[in-house]
Amino acid sequence: MCLAIPARIAEKLDNDMALIDLGGVRKDISLSLVDDVAVGDYVIVHVGYALTKLDPDEAERTLKLFAEMGALQTEDQP
Numbered sequence: 001m002c003l004a005i006p007a008r009i010a011e012k013l014d015n016d017m018a019l020i021d022l023g024g025v026r027k028d029i030s031l032s033l034v035d036d037v038a039v040g041d042y043v044i045v046h047v048g049y050a051l052t053k054l055d056p057d058e059a060e061r062t063l064k065l066f067a068e069m070g071a072l073q074t075e076d077q078p
Contacts, residue, residue: 004046005066006059009039020045023063 007020007029016032020043027048031037034050042059043050 004044004051006042006054006062007045007050008059009037009041009043012037012039018050020050023067 005022007022007027009018010021010026011019012031013019013028016030017028018031018037020027020029029043029045030049031043032049034043034053037043037050037053042054042056044052044054
């Protein structure tokens, strides 16, 4: 199973690279597959590549759902 997640562009770097922020976790990714991305935009990230730009409202809803799923999983574990 593959999982692509929304992430916010925190900083644009050289050579089509960017620094993303995933709830405080920061990681370098490639922007070579997307156009017209700016700091603050959300992108769908899979295996280190931004695949597409994402609507900010949709990104926030998706991230909220992921957070809720993580909270439920934590509550279910002893």
